[in-house]
Amino acid sequence: MNISAGQKPILIVGGTGKTGRRVAQRLAEQGLPLRIGSRNASPAFDWEQPETWAASLEGVCAAYITYYPDLAVSGAAEMVGDFIRLAVRKGVIRLVLLSGRGEPEAQHAEKLLQQSGADWTIVRASWFMQNFSESMMLEPIIAGTLALPADGVREPFIHADDIADVVTAALTDDRHIGQLYEVTGPRMLTFAQATAEIAKATGRNIDYLTITPAEFMQGLAAENVPDDIAALVNELFTVVLDGRNEYISNGVREALGRAPRDFSIFASETAATGIWEQRQ
Structure with a gap:
């Protein structure tokens, strides 16, 4: 049944x-x-402390599952599978999983959800546009130079608001049960092209440099990024971004009946907030 006000709460893992x-x-x-x-x-709730899971699941009717740091990491699918099985035992009816494209570990987690017996929906997303404004790429953009181990590979960046719209629909509307939505933006861009669009929106000079994976890892170490997170980010850039995801999917339109937001909209709206301005 459709979920409405007055029913049991919905758990947002990674809320x-x-x-x-x-x-x-x-x-x-x-x-x-x-x-x-x-x-x-x-x-x-802590993914690294499974003893915290049961209390968070107590009395909920549905859950949105996001895994930290990323479903691509080794062992993530097994942990998510344990959580899914516990959720089903606790009587949770509907489960929506945020997954990633071209990631074998993420697709293993998808299969575990599909086999769980729950009413499931999978939202398999491309790289977030918000990685340029709410993550590790923010500070280099503010500084005026973004340096990454990604040359000509293109990515159809997806707006986090589009993901949230699809997930919200999946959590509340029965029409999305049993659906796998692969969601991307409407255009493929290289990281250099995305950086240029941000520069245009801000009216600033922001350079993009292609560096080697070794140089990238050295930079992360200099910034005291934890080793496991650095290894994950490096794998995403050097393995997942190998061209396997250079295509556009229609998941947003399939789920919502509309087109996804374009990167230019993200760039202009985010620039208007001032978050990319150089600090005095």
């Missing part, structure tokens, strides 16, 4: 993250009860 907080906002605007799954929430 303070890029997509999680947007989904939480949309559910709240609809007057739906929700529970944030994060380390600072009450009850607390």
Whole structure:
């Protein structure tokens, strides 16, 4: 049945993250009860502490599952599978999983969800546009030079608001049960082209440099990025971004009946916030 106000809460795992907080906002605007799954929430949720999972799942009717740091990491699917099985045992009816394109570990997690017996939906997303504004690429853009180990490979960057719209629909509308939506933006861009669009939107000179993976890892180490996170990011750039995802999918239109947001819209709207301006 469709989920509506007055029913049991919806759990948002990673409810303070890029997509999680947007989904939480949309559910709240609809007057739906929700529970944030994060380390600072009450009850607390921590992927690394499975003993915290049961309390977060208590009495919920549905859950949006995002895995930190990323479903691409080794062992992620097994952990997500354990969570899914616990959720089903706790009586959670609907599960929506955020997955990634071209990631074998993520696709293993997808299969575990499909076999779980829950009412499932999978949202398999391309790289987020918000990685340029809410993640590790923000500070280099502010500084005026973004240097990455990515040359000519193109990516159809997806707006986090589009992901949140699809996830919210999947959590609340029965029409999305049993669907796998592969969501991308409407255009493929290289990282250099994306950087140029941000520069145009801000009216600033922002350079893009292609560097080697070794140089990239050295830079992460200099910034004291934890080794496991650095290894993950390096793998995403050097393995997943090998051209396997150079295509556009229609998941947003399939789910919502409209086109996804273009990168130019993201760039202009984000530039207007001032977040990419150089600090004095």
